[in-house]
Amino acid sequence: MNTLITIRTPHTINTINTIRNLRRSAVMSLVSAVAAASLVLASAPANAQALPANPIGDTSNANGASEARPQAIDIRQLHDTLNLTATQEVQWQAALDAMRNSHAAAKMNADQMQVSMQRLIDQPVLDLNAIHAAHMKAAQADALLPEQSSKTWLVFYSGLNNDQKKVFSDALRPQLAFVAHHAARPFDPRTGL
Structure with a gap:
């Protein structure tokens, strides 16, 4: 049975690690550039999404400050309330x-x-x-x-009718107030930005 033994000296290991790091760095730089270009070229209204509910226990914003997100609208309860x-x-x-x-x-x-x-x-x-x-x-x-x-x-x-519109408006108002307060800072659950 023939086996090939490769002896790696500290110099060759450092060289290999340096090459790997350079490749990773180049790929990440390119990916970052493409992502940045995509974000700049994309139109925000076309990709706008409703704000998702926070994960359980997570009420922090990007700066680490705590903020209260409105509760999600219970669509079934709203439906029943509207008659x-x-x-x-x-x-x-x-x-x-x-x-x-x-x-x-x-x-x-x-x-x-x-x-x-x-x-x-x-x-x-x-x-x-x-x-x-x-x-x-x-x-x-x-x-x-x-x-x-x-x-x-x-x-x-x-x-x-006007009474139903009032009920509907009252249910929607906290969501819209939150969006109005944070309009300049949309949240993307995939990136956390």
């Missing part, structure tokens, strides 16, 4: 369906973007034009989704 008519119930269900479809389509687009990006970054030489085109395609696919959902909710809201 909807038959026509309003149809509009409610249409709004919920549009919201669910929009969310599902956005998730599917994100999955397709992830597969596309993986295929593109597996190439020996990155094609930044193709990466940018894939990003723009995903942004365009997602651009109309919030608008479709918003239109159905606006139709529903316009069909409510």
Whole structure:
């Protein structure tokens, strides 16, 4: 049985580690540059998402300061409180369906973007034009989704009487106040920014 024994001196180990670190550094720099370019080129409204609930026990912001996030709206409780008519119930269900479809389509687009990006970054030489085109395609696919959902909710809201609008407004107000207070600092759960 022939075995090959490689003797590595401290010099060769340092050289190998230096080469590995340089490769990692170069790759991370390129990835950072591409990510920064993508963020600059992306339009925020096309990728806007609702603020997610904090993980249990985590109420800190980026600066480490504690802040209170409003509780998520209990959609079932809101539905029961509104005492909807038959026509309003149809509009409610249409709004919920549009919201669910929009969310599902956005998730599917994100999955397709992830597969596309993986295929593109597996190439020996990155094609930044193709990466940018894939990003723009995903942004365009997602651009109309919030608008479709918003239109159905606006139709529903316009069909409510004044008492129902007050109940709906009171349920939504804490969420909107939180967004208004933190409009310049969106939160992305994937990056923590």
